Amino acid sequence: MRKPNDFDKPLEIRYHEVEKGTYCPDCFHKLEKSSERKYQCTQCDKIFTSRMIIEESCKDLPILFPNIVITTPLLYDWFGGQMSDHNLRRYLKMYRTKHPFNLLHKKK
Template identity: 30%
Template sequence: MKEHAFDIRIEANLIFVNPEFCLFQAPRNLPIILPGQMPRFREKMLNQTSPIKHSHSNLAKKLVSLHMKEDPFPRNYYYPYEQLEKGLVCPQCKEFYHTVKHSLVVCELCGGRETLEDAVVGAVEEITMLFPRRTITTPLLIDWCRIIKDRRTIQRVLKKHYDFKGRGKYARYTNRGNTQSPSGQPTPLKV
């Protein structure tokens, strides 16, 4: 704050919001707020507020201008494709789908349902998130989805949701809306 010529005192506190959390033998002199202390801390904060001054507005503008759009320390994770358990996951109970009924995938555990179209689009999103440089192919999606074996179903969804470019073995799909890959190029999705 001082390097930007703001003379505003900032008090830091470590706040645990999980109501089931318990911290044993914590030193009393640390600025820690436990879940049971939250109501009293909130009241104290509300009673200590002062009117917003011009310096507060300037500070807010400065903080917004300093906001970093990209993480300077990106996390690069490696997931070996062959070692991952593949399949479509039910959004309600997070278990794998095992059944396809008509145009739906159905969870046998909780009864959750999702259209085949939504499931395939979700699978493409998962793969591109986990493997941003990997080209999306129909065989890859068949392998990833496990229970959707029909090539035409997957191609129909890709054609509906992605832009088609090229021919034959060079045919590919690109994300609509010009979604960019980490290299700044549109992410290719191959047939």
């Protein structure tokens, strides 16, 4: 039988204590908006679409905060107001039709 270790414990991260904004999925530095739907990393100079950034966050948020329900206001806050609520709403609507149970239900 396997012994429990620190990796078995749930993460203890408080949502209100996390710094909000858009971050590079590769090097984790801040992203700056370079055009209407594109962001550029201040460190590695890679360019990401807003859709790529939203998709990564929709994967990461449930891992960091297992009981969270992903909504447009939550994503708007998570990105520090850097993305339009219209863009976020449009993406969530599309994502929910592809993966309806990933975002709609709280995990117990």
